[in-house]
Amino acid sequence: MKTIDAIRSITSRTVVLPRTDIDTDQIIPARFLRTTSREGLGAQLFSDWRYTADGKPNPDFVLNRPEASGCTVLVGGRNFGCGSSREHAPWALLDFGIRAVISSEFADIFRSNSLKNGLVPVVVDEPTLDWLLANPGMSVTIDIETNTLALPDGRSVKFPIEPFARYCLLHGVDQLGYLLASDAAITAYEQRHTV
Amino acid sequence: MATPPKTLFQKVWERHEVVPETVDTPAVLFIDLHLIHEVTTPQAFSILRERGLKVRRTDLTLGTMDHSTPTRTEQVFGGAPIVMDSAARQVRQLEVNCAEFGVELLNMASDKRGIVHVIGPELGATQPGKTIVCGDSHTSTHGAFGALAFGIGTTEVGHVLATQCLLQTRPKTLAINVEGSLRPGVTAKDLVLAIIGKIGVSGGTGHVIEFRGPAIRALDMDERMTVCNMSIEAGARAGMVAPDETTYAYLKGRPRAPQGAAWDAAVALWKTLPTDQGAVFDREVTIDASTLEPMITWGTHPGMVAAVTGNVPARSDDPVFDKALAYMGFNAGQQLAGAPIDVVFIGSCTNSRLTDLQAAAGVLKGRHIAPGVQMLVVPGSQQIKKAAEELGLDKIFIAAGAEWRESGCSMCLGMNGDTVGKGQYSLSTSNRNFEGRQGVGARTLLASPLTAAASAVHGRITDPRDLL
Numbered sequence: 001m002k003t004i005d006a007i008r009s010i011t012s013r014t015v016v017l018p019r020t021d022i023d024t025d026q027i028i029p030a031r032f033l034r035t036t037s038r039e040g041l042g043a044q045l046f047s048d049w050r051y052t053a054d055g056k057p058n059p060d061f062v063l064n065r066p067e068a069s070g071c072t073v074l075v076g077g078r079n080f081g082c083g084s085s086r087e088h089a090p091w092a093l094l095d096f097g098i099r100a101v102i103s104s105e106f107a108d109i110f111r112s113n114s115l116k117n118g119l120v121p122v123v124v125d126e127p128t129l130d131w132l133l134a135n136p137g138m139s140v141t142i143d144i145e146t147n148t149l150a151l152p153d154g155r156s157v158k159f160p161i162e163p164f165a166r167y168c169l170l171h172g173v174d175q176l177g178y179l180l181a182s183d184a185a186i187t188a189y190e191q192r193h194t195v
Numbered sequence: 196m197a198t199p200p201k202t203l204f205q206k207v208w209e210r211h212e213v214v215p216e217t218v219d220t221p222a223v224l225f226i227d228l229h230l231i232h233e234v235t236t237p238q239a240f241s242i243l244r245e246r247g248l249k250v251r252r253t254d255l256t257l258g259t260m261d262h263s264t265p266t267r268t269e270q271v272f273g274g275a276p277i278v279m280d281s282a283a284r285q286v287r288q289l290e291v292n293c294a295e296f297g298v299e300l301l302n303m304a305s306d307k308r309g310i311v312h313v314i315g316p317e318l319g320a321t322q323p324g325k326t327i328v329c330g331d332s333h334t335s336t337h338g339a340f341g342a343l344a345f346g347i348g349t350t351e352v353g354h355v356l357a358t359q360c361l362l363q364t365r366p367k368t369l370a371i372n373v374e375g376s377l378r379p380g381v382t383a384k385d386l387v388l389a390i391i392g393k394i395g396v397s398g399g400t401g402h403v404i405e406f407r408g409p410a411i412r413a414l415d416m417d418e419r420m421t422v423c424n425m426s427i428e429a430g431a432r433a434g435m436v437a438p439d440e441t442t443y444a445y446l447k448g449r450p451r452a453p454q455g456a457a458w459d460a461a462v463a464l465w466k467t468l469p470t471d472q473g474a475v476f477d478r479e480v481t482i483d484a485s486t487l488e489p490m491i492t493w494g495t496h497p498g499m500v501a502a503v504t505g506n507v508p509a510r511s512d513d514p515v516f517d518k519a520l521a522y523m524g525f526n527a528g529q530q531l532a533g534a535p536i537d538v539v540f541i542g543s544c545t546n547s548r549l550t551d552l553q554a555a556a557g558v559l560k561g562r563h564i565a566p567g568v569q570m571l572v573v574p575g576s577q578q579i580k581k582a583a584e585e586l587g588l589d590k591i592f593i594a595a596g597a598e599w600r601e602s603g604c605s606m607c608l609g610m611n612g613d614t615v616g617k618g619q620y621s622l623s624t625s626n627r628n629f630e631g632r633q634g635v636g637a638r639t640l641l642a643s644p645l646t647a648a649a650s651a652v653h654g655r656i657t658d659p660r661d662l663l
Contacts, residue, residue: 020515021396021496025629030610034263034281036237036288038349048631053617077515079397082430082496083629084608085332086235087348105397108366108432109332113348162364163219175350176242179358182214182223186251186360189213195227195255195325 081110309576319449
């Protein structure tokens with residue numbers, strides 16, 4: 001059974017994609033959605049940017065560069081994850097090895113999908129984002145318990161996260177289990193609500 | 196004591212709270228209609244199977260096949276196999292899942308099949324005041340009826356299948372007041388593109404939009420669906436239009452709409468839904484429909500949009516702008532009208548309904564598309580295809596040199612065999628012009644069915660008012 005692992009903190013160097021409005025069609029193009037599994041999608045992450053027309057890795061794309069190796073924190077421009085609701089986007093990021101994404105704004109459905117899979121969306125203010133975009137490869141620590149992002153110059157930036165989402169990340173809570181435990185309330189509601 | 200005035204959104208939300216939101220926990224929200232399709236559900240059914248769970252409310256769940264399905268008749272109706280094995284597997288898997296879990300499925304052979312956001316309204320399953328979800332971001336379409344309708348991920352599809360509920364935090368509200376009236380040749384698609392151009396592709400993030408005002412009231416249901424459909428392109432959680440006589444006239448007599456005394460009771464309830472006088476929205480934006488022109492996108496997201504009579508903007512020191520222009524092969528400041536196109540696509544959940552096809556056919560009647568242009572017309576559902584054929588629209592399209600296909604998402608998202616080639620310009624009535632959306636390297640220009648048809652005739656971006 002696939003449930004998310006508990007996460008307390010993530011420390012990594014950053015890999016940086018300095019573009020705004022990175023949509024989920026870029027994160028994983030629709031032609032890779034003809035699958036009935038959620039496994040192995042990392043191979044197709046950012047496919048049209050990552051590979052050349054003949055299918056070889058594009059040496060200029062940031063995720064193919066040697067310094068990106070082992071990085072688990074991705075920094076992207078404002079409005080990250082806009083467009084399609086495909087959960088294949090966070091699945092592909094996680095399968096590739098990304099554990100957290102930092103941006104100044106996330107699209108709602110992408111953010112919701114990410115949290116349900118243990119991919120941490122970290123929202124920072126524009127000056128902090130600009131600094132991170134301008135300084136790739138910085139070592140950062142994302143602490144879920146205190147919802148802070150620690151930067152290498154000693155600064156510590158709070159990021160917003162709903163208490164329930166934070167609790168779920170910290171304890172690896174299975175949200176379906178939580179909903180199933182509301183069965184009595186759902187049954188009572190169904191008795192008074194007609195569709 | 197009088198209750199405080201409420202918005203349409205508030206009323207629908209509060210009617211569906213199984214457990215209200217608290218400081219520490221999201222609301223448990225009941226879902227009245229769950230639409231499912233082949234691409235975003237296999238992994239959800241797998242979770243149900245692993246955990247030994249059932250579909251809680253098969254009576255509130257409806258399946259169809261649209262995204263990865265072919266549009267060529269011989270593949271749809273089984274004379275020839277679906278060319279792509281992966282698509283055939285998804286279609287088969289949905290059949291297996293629906294049979295095993297007892298969910299109604301409008302399969303490839305069904306004359307009621309179609310794009311999920313087209314068939315819900317067409318069957319009368321989409322109704323005012325309902326909560327409607329689907330594993331597809333364009334679920335916002337159903338908000339045209341005064342439903343609260345939004346796209347969800349596959350994990351949430353599993354939540355709804357198992358519990359008929361979702362965990363949700365309450366969004367903010369954004370009123371978009373559309374004053375005045377649209378001029379001839381300017382459509383609902385142009386209006387929503389102009390709105391996205393004004394508020395931006397993340398202008399609605401965290402909000403449910405209510406589209407209001409005289410220009411919205413004047414729209415028919417197909418047009419309201421086009422507007423609500425693209426709410427997500429402004430980043431909104433959902434888009435809504437208050438139900439009115441136009442809504443009721445559309446729904447009355449549809450197979451899944453209430454009938455007889457139940458109809459009267461439903462209408463009485465629906466009439467309580469519109470936003471009360473004095474209700475407060477978190478934000479308000481006003482736009483004057485009377486000043487709008489036909490619109491077309493020039494960049495790589497729907498907010499990069501201009502009047503078809505206008506120009507690509509000129510900006511300096513903007514790397515995002517430069518990348519978009521490089522991808523599109525456009526120059527800053529260049530005129531849009533007259534730019535050559537290769538492909539025209541009329542279809543998608545945005546613009547594939549009967550009135551969209553009639554608008555395009557009206558332009559193409561007695562005309563032919565330009566040499567070298569490929570044009571695909573893909574109705575939103577099998578029922579729309581049949582209705583269009585009864586009106587002879589298929590003959591107009593075919594005589595004009597276009598291809599007439601079976602229903603589906605088709606060229607909107609390039610995952611079913613209908614794609615645009617690398618570097619080609621596609622004038623498309625769909626909803627997204629992201630890089631590679633219609634095929635690797637494809638360059639998409641979003642516009643209305645009128646603009647698409649007029650441009651097909653000239654092989655160049657054309658103001659449709661020149662041909663009306």
